[in-house]
Amino acid sequence: MAARTSTPALVTGVVPQVNLMPRAAIERRERAVLLRHWAWGLAAALAAVAIVSAGAFVLQTTAQVRLAVEQTRTSDLLGQVAELQPVGAKVALQSELADFRAQAMGTDVTWRRLIAEIDGTLPSGIAVTEYRLAPGGLPVADVDPTTSTGVKGLVVLSGSSPVDIVEIIRDVRSLEDVRFADGWAQSSVEDAYRFELRIEFDQTVYTGEFAPEAVE
Incomplete structure (x- = not known):
């Protein structure tokens, strides 16, 4: 019986591909992709910094407004205290006179x-x-x-x-x-x-x- 010889199978349906782009072009494309990634990362970082800065500015502005309100209130209270000083002095004098009278007339007798x-x-x-x-x-x-x-x-x-x-x-x-x-x-x-x-x-x-x- 004669021996069979194997022949390679023919594969169909696959289109052969050959990359004909030069190596320099491929490297430029890779660098462009990398630069875009860096650009997006930098843009995101700048956006985050902008958001944080805006929040800090809002907080600082709010704190300054509150500080101004409290300073105004403090000034008003100090003004009221200054206005009440003569009254306080009169009350203190009245209390001293009452104490003096109590001491001087504590032994009052009919x-x-x-x-x-x-x-x-x-x-x-x-x-x-x-x-x-x-x-x-x-x-x-x-x-x-x-x-x-x-x-x-x-x-x-x-x-x-x-x-x-x-x-x-x-x-x-x-x-x-x-x-x-x-x-x-x-x-x-x-x-x-x-x-x-x-x-x-x-x-x-x-x-x-x-x-x-x-x-x-």
Whole structure:
């Protein structure tokens, strides 16, 4: 049997291609493509920089506008404070005067009421004819006024007949605002009798009209 010889198969449907462009032209084309890519990248970078710069400019402008508004507001407030300075000075002066008055008049006493109170305990024919009384210390906050001396001194009683000074002292001591009372001396000139009475009142006898107002 004779041996077969293989023949190459014929492939159809493929068009043979041959690149006839010079190497220099291919390199120019590649460089052009690369330059376009770089150009687009540079354009994108420039666009990003422009957007960021525009945003920063807007933020800076907004901040400057806000700063100008706050500066204007601050100037207005300073102007209002300057206008209120005379009022503040008057208020401060009024407060100082009120404190001074409270200190100076804190021991204010209605002397006529005190003498009338003593007169009310005296027997018929005896009256207060002279007194040398002085107020004590200023009231202290949170201190019971009945435990502190308010007014003390000497009271002179006069009458046309002798009386029991012990009974008078006992009646005066029974007064609610009296802390101490005692006979000091007694004398007589012709038909006039004179009795000296030492006395001490507590601080409830102060009127309190000039006391500083309590702050709520």
